Amino acid sequence: MSDAELTVEVTGPVATVVISNPARRNAMTAAMWRQLPELLDRLEPDPDVRALVLTGAGDAFCAGADLGDLAELLDAGDASIAVTAEERLARFAKPTIAAIRGACVGGGAQLAVACDLRIAADDSRFGVPPARLGLVYPAPTTRRLARLVGPSAAKHLLFTAELIDAERALRIGLVDEVLPADRLAARVDELTATIAQRSPLSIAAAKEIIEERAEPARIAWWHRKVTTTGEAREGVAAIAERRQPRFAWRPPTDA
Incomplete structure (x- = not known):
């Protein structure tokens, strides 16, 4: 073996x-x-x-x-x-x-x-x-x-x-x-x-954009996710409350 x-x-x-x-x-x-x-x-x-x-x-x-x-x-x-x-x-x-x-x-x-x-x-x-x-x-x-x-x-x-x-x-x-x-x-x-403490949404979007894999429609999709998922609200709240953010979004398997 x-x-x-x-x-x-x-x-x-x-x-x-x-x-x-x-x-x-x-x-x-x-x-x-x-x-x-x-x-x-x-x-x-x-x-x-x-x-x-x-x-x-x-x-x-x-x-x-x-x-x-x-x-x-x-x-x-x-x-x-x-x-x-x-x-x-x-x-x-x-x-x-x-x-x-x-x-x-x-x-x-x-x-x-x-x-x-x-x-x-x-x-x-x-x-x-x-x-x-x-x-x-x-x-x-x-x-x-x-x-x-x-x-x-x-x-x-x-x-x-x-x-x-x-x-x-x-x-x-x-x-x-x-x-x-x-x-x-x-x-x-x-x-x-x-x-692991950072926003998975932010990281996933950045990775696609840096690698030039995101077309304009996909970039617009990422921007909409910032609002619809509440990731940004959680990040701002965590700073105001002086705590680690609890980012809940996870990449969909078919994203």
């Missing part, structure tokens, strides 16, 4: 998906790529889940795609199971945070970039290796990387296939925060606790 798997733990409002493949520094197998969208489909409609954390078991985030499955990924091109998993993660309706230690390379970087936020330990290393392997990086993945770090930094990562450290990743915008490894878990807990 393989030790390669994705596991899920839900603690309060936070679901944590753990990439585990200890023999290969948490490389993603074909089965794991297929499993990820299924897990996300299950977690997304759960009204108690307010944020999702993606991380790796032990001292690595994910060293990429398992090379034993490379032929299957290459044959499918942009329709590969890896791109399907990446796109599903990027479309997850609730905030997603990659908590990164150690290797975050290839398919690992692909998954991290598909998350909304990336918090990295100072021992993290990042790389995008297609040019070292003679591969063509998927177009959706390449464009997502370029939007995040800018064309020049994306070209440097793709042209050289070099590993960069966490501080450089922070400078180019590949990660949002870098901190000592022994503080990573506490910071992720703090960040997800803060997000």
